[in-house]
Amino acid sequence: MHVSDLPVSAAVREHYRASGIEELYPPQAAAVDAGITDGENVVAAIPTASGKTLIAELAMLTADGPALYAVPLRALAREKYESFAALPGVSVGISTGDFDSPAEELGGEDIVVATAEKVDSAIRNGASWIEDLACVVVDEVHLLGQERRGPTLEVTLATLQRRAPGVQIVALSATVDNPADIASWLDAALVESTWRPVSLRTGVYDGKDVSFDDGSTLDVDVGDVGSNADRDTEATAELVADAIDSGGQCLAFVRSRSEAESLAVRLSEEDFGIDESAATDLAARIREVDGTSTGRRLAAAAESGVAFHHAGLVSEHRALVERGFRERELGVLCATPTLAAGVNVPARRVVVRDLERYTGEEMSNLPVLEVHQMCGRAGRPHLDPYGEAVLIGEPHTAEELWDRYVDAGPEAVESQLTAREALRTHVLSVVASGFADSTASVLDLLDATFFAHQSPDVDLSGVVDSVTEELGEMELLAVDGEATGDSGDPSATSLAATDLGETVSRQYIRPETGARLIAGIRTIRTMPEEHVTPLTALGVVCATPDMRGTYLGNRERADIYRYASRHAAEFTTAPDEADDFEAWLCAVKLARLVFEWGEGATIEDLVDRFRVGPGDVESHVERTVWLLGAGDALATTLGSDVGVFDRVRETLGESMSDEVERRPR
Numbered sequence: 001m002h003v004s005d006l007p008v009s010a011a012v013r014e015h016y017r018a019s020g021i022e023e024l025y026p027p028q029a030a031a032v033d034a035g036i037t038d039g040e041n042v043v044a045a046i047p048t049a050s051g052k053t054l055i056a057e058l059a060m061l062t063a064d065g066p067a068l069y070a071v072p073l074r075a076l077a078r079e080k081y082e083s084f085a086a087l088p089g090v091s092v093g094i095s096t097g098d099f100d101s102p103a104e105e106l107g108g109e110d111i112v113v114a115t116a117e118k119v120d121s122a123i124r125n126g127a128s129w130i131e132d133l134a135c136v137v138v139d140e141v142h143l144l145g146q147e148r149r150g151p152t153l154e155v156t157l158a159t160l161q162r163r164a165p166g167v168q169i170v171a172l173s174a175t176v177d178n179p180a181d182i183a184s185w186l187d188a189a190l191v192e193s194t195w196r197p198v199s200l201r202t203g204v205y206d207g208k209d210v211s212f213d214d215g216s217t218l219d220v221d222v223g224d225v226g227s228n229a230d231r232d233t234e235a236t237a238e239l240v241a242d243a244i245d246s247g248g249q250c251l252a253f254v255r256s257r258s259e260a261e262s263l264a265v266r267l268s269e270e271d272f273g274i275d276e277s278a279a280t281d282l283a284a285r286i287r288e289v290d291g292t293s294t295g296r297r298l299a300a301a302a303e304s305g306v307a308f309h310h311a312g313l314v315s316e317h318r319a320l321v322e323r324g325f326r327e328r329e330l331g332v333l334c335a336t337p338t339l340a341a342g343v344n345v346p347a348r349r350v351v352v353r354d355l356e357r358y359t360g361e362e363m364s365n366l367p368v369l370e371v372h373q374m375c376g377r378a379g380r381p382h383l384d385p386y387g388e389a390v391l392i393g394e395p396h397t398a399e400e401l402w403d404r405y406v407d408a409g410p411e412a413v414e415s416q417l418t419a420r421e422a423l424r425t426h427v428l429s430v431v432a433s434g435f436a437d438s439t440a441s442v443l444d445l446l447d448a449t450f451f452a453h454q455s456p457d458v459d460l461s462g463v464v465d466s467v468t469e470e471l472g473e474m475e476l477l478a479v480d481g482e483a484t485g486d487s488g489d490p491s492a493t494s495l496a497a498t499d500l501g502e503t504v505s506r507q508y509i510r511p512e513t514g515a516r517l518i519a520g521i522r523t524i525r526t527m528p529e530e531h532v533t534p535l536t537a538l539g540v541v542c543a544t545p546d547m548r549g550t551y552l553g554n555r556e557r558a559d560i561y562r563y564a565s566r567h568a569a570e571f572t573t574a575p576d577e578a579d580d581f582e583a584w585l586c587a588v589k590l591a592r593l594v595f596e597w598g599e600g601a602t603i604e605d606l607v608d609r610f611r612v613g614p615g616d617v618e619s620h621v622e623r624t625v626w627l628l629g630a631g632d633a634l635a636t637t638l639g640s641d642v643g644v645f646d647r648v649r650e651t652l653g654e655s656m657s658d659e660v661e662r663r664p665r
Contacts, residue, residue: 001029007037008061011088016054020382025051027193028058034189036170037062039134041188043141043171045179047196048376049346052172053083056137059170060111061090065134069113070156072140072149075318075343080139081113095122103127116149120156121508123163124433133164140341141171141182142369144450145413151422154415157186158448159435175372178412185453198379200387202406205235206398210390213406218242218390232392236353237267239390240332244272248348248384249325250332253340253374255354257310257613261294263334263353264301264308274305278329282320289316292607292614305331309339312613314603337366340373350378350389355401369410415451418460421545423467424511428476432497432505439464440492468495474515476501503637507630513544517631523572524642531569534598534651537644538591539571541627548623549586550593553611557585564588593617594624598652625652 001024003016024032027046036042036059044055060067069084071077074096081094093109095118103122106112107129114122116138123130138157144150161167169186173179183190203212210218222234236252243250252267254260283302289295298317301307307321307330324330325345333345337357352374356363371391379387393401416422427442436442442464446452452460471477480494497505504514520540524532541547552560561575564585568574571588578584593610597603597617606617628649635642 001032006032006058008058009089012061012090015086015088021054024054025197026195027051027191028054030191030193031055032058034191039064039168041169041186042191043173043179043183043186043188044191045173045176046191046193047200048174048373049198049379049381050174050193050196052139052174053080056139056170056172057084057087059137059168060084060135061087063135063168066107066109066129066132067111067135067137068119068133069111069137070116070119070139070153071113072116072143072341073343074115075315075322076139077113077115079343084111084113104129107132116153116156117508119160120152120429123156123159124429124505124508126433130160130163133160133167135168135170136160136164137170137172139172142173142176142410142413144182144415145411147416147419150416151419151426154417154450155426155430155445157450158445159430159433161448162435162445174376175369175410176413177369177410181454182413182450185450196379196387197381198384198387200375200379200389202375202389202391204391204393204398204401204406205239206393207231207235207395210239211398211402212388228394232353233263233266235392236263236351237270239349239351240267241270241272243347243349243388244274244331246348249328249330250349250351251339251345251347251374251377252332252334252351252353253337254334255336255357257312257336259354260308260310260334260336261297264306265297267306267332267334268301268304270304272305272331274331275329278327279303279305282324282329286317286320289314289320290603290614292604294607294614302330305329307333309333309335310613310615311336311338311619312615314614314618317614337370337374340370340377346377346380346384346387348378348380348384348387350375350387351392352389353392355391355393355405365404367411368405368408371405372410415449415454417446417449417451418458418463420463420467421510421512423463424471427464427467428471428497428501428511429505431477431495432502437496438492438494439468442468442495465493468493471501471511474511475518476504476511476514499637500634503633504630507633509544509546509627509630513546513627513630514634516544517541517627517634518638520572521631521635521638521640521642524644525640527572532642532644533570534644534648535567535570535591535595536572537628537631537648538595538624539573539587541624541631541645542590542594543573543584543587544627546623546627547587547590548619549583550590550610550612550616550620552582552586552589556589556611560585560589560592563592590620590624594621594652597621598648598655600655621652621656625649625656628652 003013028051031044034042077096085092090110092111093106095103095114144154179190179192201212201214203210209220220235220238225231225234240250254263283299286299286302309321322343322345325333355366375389378389391401430436430445436445468479472479478496478498603614603617607614628645631645
């Protein structure tokens, strides 16, 4: 199928031709045949680099009204926004933050790019533009099976189809074992293909050479090395050097941040023949962002054409590394697995050195789906003649790795909606948003979810009753056992969100976080005014489930405890009152970190003293500002004159603005 045959504007067709697209890839043509340009629901399960973005664009450009493109990550949202904004005659908006806003300004856009969480938040806050949507594209739909994001995604899709009846749903994924299940749930045509524009071969290194699934082999000589870990690293270095020598680039995946950095240091010892001028310029741009030890290590590696990528980097560093890799200023990128599910950074060869990671209790194998995502990054259309993925094993594990990751398909996507925390969150949201007013209508909406499609015989009424009772005890739902709501079912329980419940839902916080904030506010009202300080508010929000925790090293535990003791009168919870003393100490550490950041401490100082990454500081401050806003909103709902949340939020917000202005563009 040729571009000239597409039912889009002449300007868009010319845009595609100018981008080198004259003829559609087979999966793209199959999507058109399945009705993607006619408003039909479609699930496209096709490999990375096989043209999913164009499929999405064709659906959105031919929709009879505004379109939404939902993504799992902010970085991916920015990438897609820039791609869609280049389309001629198309207005594009983006929304990834401000969870307490309906983002009504997006109502006039042709395409809205947003994270799934932001879409869920917009629904909860009554965004009118949601009802006008004609097309919704969901990227990385296999995340339905993820514990945190999955329930939000499936409830959001179920709700969207009720808020915008007849909306076209297009779901995209490169790695999914049961796409037919998802297509059946969405009443969609399934386009499933293994076709790739660049061939991919996958192999396993057994300590001597690599055996690929096309029958070929590659000798990897690492010489006489000590431990297995050293051998794995040296084999990775050989594979990286070989890929770069042949004119390609390489992605090397490892299990942790520290491993990504140490591998980058090792690879920096090699002479990869990278353009020194470009590498030096990239290193200079990295140094301009901050002066942290992490930033210095990243810049030093970049000078050799090497970089590392993980969540501990600030967003500017991650963006510089991603752009530098795409523009071939870097030869190799050492990354944790999260990169595989994020932005577009393909390479000729992918090396997966570590196939296990620590889960908090033990080492466990990486999921097959995750490894397939990494491998799928190999091979860039128009740049590489082929793609290669190599899994690093040992003589006694090579066969097992082959069976698990090469021969086997990815795990099936299974709904995670029945996790109790997820149900509490989404039962409250559907009631507070006006989609349900009884247990019967909650069950009716849940009946439209992926979970119900997969498990039609499972009765959720018992767990829904239990969850609503818990929400009632949290003062977030009013539960009336004798009323029937509008369902007409005499056995149904009438439900209504309390004022507190509505605030919790609009602020996009978990019910458990809402309950913690409410308790904290009530305690603050009983405290002497002179004891209520910024640390008081920070201590409350940093102890909530929505505030992602931090680790506490043995060397800092005593110091944090002394700090907590000195400021005991300012905290709403005393050490002997904490349900989990270790978690309480971690919350104090976060409160102290954010407080000192707001007082002007440099990020360089905080990184060194608190043993966190620069990106962690950035993330902790951002989440704290969000939760302080929720605390202030709940204080207002309670009719309280507790203003400390708003004051601290304003101070941190000003500091965040100053930090953004300070950084180079």
